[in-house]
Each structure stands twice: as C-alpha cells, then as structure tokens.
Amino acid sequence: MAGRRKWISLAVLSALIVLLPLVFPSGYYYRVGALVFVNALSVVGLVILIGYAGQISLGHAGFAGIGAYACALAPEHLGLHPLLALVLGAAISAAMAALIGRPILRLKGYYLAVATLGFGILVSMVLTNERALTGGPDGMVVSDPGLRSLLRDMGWRVSGGEFWYGASGFVLLVGAWLALNLYDSPTGRAMRALHGSEVAAATVGIDVPRQKLRAFVISAVYASVAGSLLALQNGYITPDVAGFMHSVEMVTMAVLGGVGSVLGATFGAAILTLLPQVLTVFAEYEQLVLGLVMVLVMIFMPQGLLPSIAQRLKGRNK
Amino acid sequence: MLKTTTAIVTLAALAGLTGAAQAEIRLGASLSATGGAAFLGDPEAKTIEMLVEQMNEAGGIDGEEIALTLYDDGGDPNKARTFATRLVEDDEVVAIIGGSTTGTTMSILSVAESEGIPFISLAGAISIIDPVRDYVFKTPHTDRMACEKIFTDMQAQGITKVGMISGTDGFGASMQAQCKEVAGDYGVEIVADETYGPQDADMTPQLTRIRNTDGVQAVLNPGFGQGPAIVTRNVAQLGFDVPLYQSHGVASNAFIELAGADAAEGVRLPGTALLIADSLSEDDPQYDVVTSYTTAYRDAYGQETSTFGGYAHDAFALMVDAMKRSSDPEDPQAIRDALEETNGLVGTTGTYSFSPEDHLGLDLSAFRMLEVKDGGWQPVE
Numbered sequence: 001m002a003g004r005r006k007w008i009s010l011a012v013l014s015a016l017i018v019l020l021p022l023v024f025p026s027g028y029y030y031r032v033g034a035l036v037f038v039n040a041l042s043v044v045g046l047v048i049l050i051g052y053a054g055q056i057s058l059g060h061a062g063f064a065g066i067g068a069y070a071c072a073l074a075p076e077h078l079g080l081h082p083l084l085a086l087v088l089g090a091a092i093s094a095a096m097a098a099l100i101g102r103p104i105l106r107l108k109g110y111y112l113a114v115a116t117l118g119f120g121i122l123v124s125m126v127l128t129n130e131r132a133l134t135g136g137p138d139g140m141v142v143s144d145p146g147l148r149s150l151l152r153d154m155g156w157r158v159s160g161g162e163f164w165y166g167a168s169g170f171v172l173l174v175g176a177w178l179a180l181n182l183y184d185s186p187t188g189r190a191m192r193a194l195h196g197s198e199v200a201a202a203t204v205g206i207d208v209p210r211q212k213l214r215a216f217v218i219s220a221v222y223a224s225v226a227g228s229l230l231a232l233q234n235g236y237i238t239p240d241v242a243g244f245m246h247s248v249e250m251v252t253m254a255v256l257g258g259v260g261s262v263l264g265a266t267f268g269a270a271i272l273t274l275l276p277q278v279l280t281v282f283a284e285y286e287q288l289v290l291g292l293v294m295v296l297v298m299i300f301m302p303q304g305l306l307p308s309i310a311q312r313l314k315g316r317n318k
Numbered sequence: 319m320l321k322t323t324t325a326i327v328t329l330a331a332l333a334g335l336t337g338a339a340q341a342e343i344r345l346g347a348s349l350s351a352t353g354g355a356a357f358l359g360d361p362e363a364k365t366i367e368m369l370v371e372q373m374n375e376a377g378g379i380d381g382e383e384i385a386l387t388l389y390d391d392g393g394d395p396n397k398a399r400t401f402a403t404r405l406v407e408d409d410e411v412v413a414i415i416g417g418s419t420t421g422t423t424m425s426i427l428s429v430a431e432s433e434g435i436p437f438i439s440l441a442g443a444i445s446i447i448d449p450v451r452d453y454v455f456k457t458p459h460t461d462r463m464a465c466e467k468i469f470t471d472m473q474a475q476g477i478t479k480v481g482m483i484s485g486t487d488g489f490g491a492s493m494q495a496q497c498k499e500v501a502g503d504y505g506v507e508i509v510a511d512e513t514y515g516p517q518d519a520d521m522t523p524q525l526t527r528i529r530n531t532d533g534v535q536a537v538l539n540p541g542f543g544q545g546p547a548i549v550t551r552n553v554a555q556l557g558f559d560v561p562l563y564q565s566h567g568v569a570s571n572a573f574i575e576l577a578g579a580d581a582a583e584g585v586r587l588p589g590t591a592l593l594i595a596d597s598l599s600e601d602d603p604q605y606d607v608v609t610s611y612t613t614a615y616r617d618a619y620g621q622e623t624s625t626f627g628g629y630a631h632d633a634f635a636l637m638v639d640a641m642k643r644s645s646d647p648e649d650p651q652a653i654r655d656a657l658e659e660t661n662g663l664v665g666t667t668g669t670y671s672f673s674p675e676d677h678l679g680l681d682l683s684a685f686r687m688l689e690v691k692d693g694g695w696q697p698v699e
Contacts, residue, residue: 025408026407026408027403027407028400028403028404028406028407028408029408031399031400031403031404031407032400035396035400128486129486131491131495136488136491136492137421137486137487137488137491138419138420138421138424138443138445138488138491138492139395139420139421139424141424160432161403161407230396234395234396234399234425235428236395236399236421236424236425236428237395238395238421240393240394240395240396240421241396276397277400277404280389280390280401
C-alpha cells in the first residue's frame with residue numbers, strides 16, 4: 001500500500017514534468033516551470049523536516065544562500081567546476097546544519113523557530129556585508145556550468161530555458177524519490193514517531209536528538225541544492241536568496257500545499273510561484289490575494305491543499 | 319489616476335497579445351515599483367506610464383502607437399529575470415527599460431544580451447556598462463562620477479583630509495568603494511572610514527570618532543534613504559563644524575525636510591538639473607526638457623519629480639529617439655544600432671552621446687554641485 005503511494009506520486013510528478021512542455025506556448029513557460037521545480041525541491045526538504053519530523057525552521061533560506069554562493073565563489077576562487085561547487089555547497093550546508101542543529105534542536109516551538117530564523121539572518125548578513133568576497137548587496141555573477149554547450153557538442157540543441165527546465169525537473173524527481181523512500185524507511189518511521197510524541201518515541205528506543213538532527217541536515221542539503229540550481233540558471237546571485245522572506249516563502253509553500261506530502265509540497269510551490277505571474281495585471285493586489293488564499297486554506301483545509309482535496313475525494317468514493 | 323494608467327497598461331498588454339494586426343511598437347519594462355527599492359521604481363514606473371500615454375496621444379512614432387508592458391519585480395533579481403524572459407519570449411517586446419537596482423539590472427542584462435534586445439538600465443553601478451555589452455545601455459551617472467564630482471569640489475576648496483561615513487546598503491557600499499578608489503587622483507586622503515546600517519537611528523558614535531580623528535576637514539556621506547538625513551542632523555547636533563558632502567542618492571527636497579532646513583544648511587551634493595528646475599535659467603540647455611517633465615509630472619501625479627524618475631524619463635527619450643532614427647522601429651537590432659549612434663540628446667540628467675566604446679554617454683558636466691541655502695537647493699557658483 002505504502003509502496004503504491006510512492007510510485008503514484010513519482011508517476012504523477014514525472015508525467016507532469018514531461019507532458020507540460022507540450023502545451024507551452026513560449027520559452028517563458030520553461031523559465032517559470034524551472035522556478036517551480038527549484039522551489040519545490042527546497043520545499044520537499046522542508047516536508048522531511050516539518051512533515052516527517054515535526055520540527056520548524058524559519059532559516060532555510062540561509063542554506064539556499066550557502067548553496068547559491070558556493071556555486072558563485074568556488075569556481076572563481078578555487079577553480080572548481082560549478083557542479084562540484086554544488087556538491088561542495090551541499091557539504092558545507094550539511095556540516096553547518098549538523099553543527100548548529102545539535103543545540104538548536106533542543107528548543108521547541110517558537111524558540112526553535114526564532115533560533116533558526118536567527119541563523120538565516122546571520123547568513124544573509126554575512127553575504128551582504130562581506131563585500132570583498134560576495135560583492136555585497138549588489139550580488140555577483142555565477143559562471144556558466146557549460147552543460148548546454150556539452151549537449152550541443154553531442155548534437156542536441158536546447159535553449160537555456162529548456163535546459164534548466166529539464167535539469168531542475170530531473171533533480172526534483174530524484175529529490176522526491178529519495179524523500180518518498182525515506183518515508184517508509186526505519187529512519188522515516190522514527191522521525192514520524194517523534195513527530196507524534198517525543199516521549200513515546202524515546203520510550204521505544206528512538207534516539208530523538210539524533211533523528212531530529214538527521215531531518216535537519218537532510219532538509220538543509222535540499223535547500224542548498226535548490227539554491228545552487230537557482231544560482232546556476234540565473235547566472236547572477238544577490239543576498240536576497242538567503243533573505244528572511246525567502247525562508248518564510250518556503251515554509252508557506254510547504255504549509256499551503258500540505259506539509260506531510262511530497263506531491264503537496266510541489267503543488268504548494270507551483271501555486272506560490274505561479275500566482276505572482278498570473279496576478280501581474282493586479283500587481284497592487286497581489287499580496288492581498290496571496291494572503292486571502294493562505295487564510296482560506298488554513299481555515300478550511302488545515303492539512304494543506306492537496307491532502308485535504310485527496311481526503312475529500314476519498315470520502316466521496318466510500 | 320493610477321487606476322486609469324493601470325487600465326491602459328493592461329489594455330496595452332492585451333492588445334499586445336492579439337498580435338501585430340495593428341501597427342504598434344512593443345516596449346517592455348521591469349521596475350521595482352514596490353519593495354525595498356520602491357523609492358527608485360515608483361517614480362520610474364509613473365514616469366514611463368505618463369510618457370507613453372503622452373507619446374500615444376501625440377500620435378506615437380511615425381503613426382505607430384507604443385504598447386507598454388510593465389512588470390513590478392519588487393526589487394527581486396530572480397523575479398526580474400523571470401519578467402525579462404516573459405517580456406522577450408511571451409510579450410515579444412522590441413526593447414526593455416528597467417532594472418531599478420544593480421541586482422535586477424544584472425539579471426535582466428543577461429536575458430537581453432542572449433536574446434539580442436536593446437536594454438536601457440536605470441541603475442548606478444559601473445559594472446553594467448564596463449565592459450561594454452552590445453545591447454546594454456544606462457542613463458544614471460555612475461557612483462564613481464559622483465565621487466569625482468565631489469572630490470573636484472573639495473580640491474577647489476583646498477580640502478585634503480576627509481572623514482567618510484557610508485550606509486551598508488547597496489548604494490552606499492558601492493559608492494564607498496568607488497570613492498576610496500578615486501580619492502587619490504584628487505589629492506584627497508580618506509582619514510576615517512565609518513559605516514552604519516540602513517535602519518540605524520543614530521550615527522553620533524561614528525561621527526564622534528570621525529571628529530576625534532586628526533585633521534578631518536570635511537565629511538562625506540554616501541548613502542540613501544533616511545540615513546543621510548540622520549547623519550546631517552547628528553553633525554549639526556554635535557556642533558561638528560566642517561563642510562558636509564552628501565551623495566546624489568539624496569538629491570531631493572524630501573531630504574531637506576527630513577534633516578530639517580537648519581541642519582541641512584550648507585550641505586553640498588552632486589545633483590541634476592531636475593532639483594533646481596524652478597530656478598533654472600531659460601538659456602540653460604536643459605531648461606526645456608526639465609521644465610516640461612516637471613510640469614507634466616506634477617499635473618499627472620501631484621508630486622515632485624525625483625532624480626530617479628528623471629533616469630526613466632531619459633531612458634524613454636533615448637529609446638524613442640533611437641526608434642525614430644532607426645530604419646525599422648519594430649526591429650530590435652535596428653533600434654540597438656540607432657541607440658549607439660545617439661548624439662547630443664538632452665535629458666534631465668545630462669546630455670547623452672553614445673558610442674561603441676561608451677554606453678553611458680554622460681560626462682562630469684552632467685552633474686551640478688548643489689548646496690542647501692535657506693531650505694532649498696542652489697547651484698554652487
């Protein structure tokens with residue numbers, strides 16, 4: 001049963017990624033699609049942290065910032081290939097998460113939220129103020145990973161938009177697959193157990209701090225890779241990527257779509273990425289509409305959009 | 319007013335979707351009309367909307383109306399890149415104006431370059447046009463030019479030792495770096511170098527440190543927003559009696575109001591003709607363009623113009639001028655070529671002459687050294 005759920009989620013996701021371009025009227029839609037996938041990737045990480053393990057983080061943009069700036073700085077200063085820089089960024093994020101996770105994850109609720117928030121703001125302050133290294137608030141250029149020219153040499157001509165659509169779609173699929181595998185693994189079960197009750201989980205022999213830390217580190221890697229992908233496809237990066245609002249945006253996407261489900265997370269990311277594009281005509285009311293959508297979802301679908309809809313459909317079939 | 323312009327823009331955008339049935343020129347813009355950079359993007363967006371409306375009422379370019387598609391990127395470079403892609407791929411514009419900040423400009427720039435769409439930026443950084451890129455132009459002076467103008471004035475006053483206090487925002491930080499780089503060329507030594515956060519409410523400690531530095535003859539404050547006004551007030555409160563130089567970032571009447579006319583008295587900064595629009599003499603080469611822009615803007619929005627709106631005005635004027643001269647105003651390549659040949663176009667910021675080596679086209683003469691006198695801006699003779 002659980003296995004079937006996993007394959008259905010993956011099948012739906014890959015079908016969407018492959019089939020949507022058939023109805024794209026212009027290259028702009030590839031760009032928006034790629035953005036949805038990148039956002040969805042970091043939100044899938046949050047599903048593991050918030051949905052599985054029941055911990056909150058308001059500082060994950062900090063990890064996205066680390067990933068993004070790794071891709072900008074490492075090729076320039078260390079001569080690393082941008083893709084290796086992505087791996088380096090993920091490693092730094094993981095190490096950082098492990099380092100700060102221990103003390104931070106002892107906190108609960110609001111205190112945990114504030115501590116993670118502090119971390120995110122610290123990263124963004126470092127990126128803003130270390131002008132000599134990061135270019136300060138004006139940002140810096142990210143060198144091209146050269147993958148497109150590689151494809152071109154193989155006789156496969158794709159536009160930048162198409163390439164990044166495919167690349168981020170692929171990474172999202174891998175990320176979703178890993179997250180879904182985790183769900184039914186012993187680690188995933190342990191995380192979900194401590195989500196239910198830490199005391200009960202500890203009683204049955206689960207190392208609670210360790211599992212919390214694991215979830216935190218894994219989700220940090222997701223955010224970091226998403227940040228790297230964003231930096232590589234934009235070719236330019238500013239400290240905004242590590243900003244507080246970006247952290248909030250990630251959590252909002254997760255909560256809106258349904259924080260317990262990978263597919264829901266993608267759905268939430270899609271909605272919050274697309275709405276501002278759809279609402280350009282009503283740019284002045286954009287925030288208003290977004291807020292309204294959030295409030296309505298929270299009141300009528302507290303589990304998030306997708307799980308609530310799925311449940312309602314199931315209920316009707318019975 | 320805002321509603322009607324929005325409606326017009328919307329209609330224009332819709333008209334853009336229905337295809338090129340009627341002759342029109344599609345112009346795109348991505349500006350930061352909301353968010354942290356709204357003080358730049360808001361007057362810029364208003365200016366462009368107003369000018370497009372004016373232009374179309376006057377019959378457009380060779381009978382072709384301009385269809386403006388304007389997006390608000392909220393100062394977010396990521397959004398700016400998406401909107402730039404949208405403008406090029408979906409709205410099929412022939413030219414783009416925008417990029418209120420350096421970050422958004424750099425994002426739009428790579429799209430414009432790879433798609434071959436002429437792009438005029440409204441941001442300050444020198445890295446936008448240096449190295450010169452085929453399709454990228456810009457209207458504001460660079461920070462470096464502001465520094466040079468200030469140091470030229472200091473040199474004339476015999477000032478050699480300067481204490482600097484800069485904001486850590488993008489504008490202040492960038493100008494701080496540029497000023498330190500060129501100070502030596504003017505025989506000026508930076509003897510104190512302090513910074514403050516954009517939200518700080520009191521700069522007395524930093525200013526006290528500058529005052530206690532030996533031989534400080536003047537204070538220079540690169541920054542924008544409320545920071546420079548607070549610095550100005552603090553300098554007066556401390557009784558720190560040396561000349562105070564501000565940057566073009568606060569070249570507005572709002573700055574005098576915020577700092578208080580008494581404290582601001584004697585403050586100098588490099589500004590544009592816009593700031594002294596009402597006292598400009600009629601033989602001034604910029605008189606016509608500055609007067610018509612300020613009058614129209616006041617009529618349309620009931621607000622004063624700002625230097626930043628002026629940048630947008632000049633970008634639009636340059637674009638229209640190039641379209642008129644080009645062989646085909648609907649061909650991006652032809653517009654780009656005509657833009658590069660711009661010669662002696664008088665704008666509110668200065669007189670522009672582009673060349674293949676220079677995509678800014680302004681020199682130091684575009685800046686005027688202004689001083690606060692009796693609560694208003696006066697040119698320094």
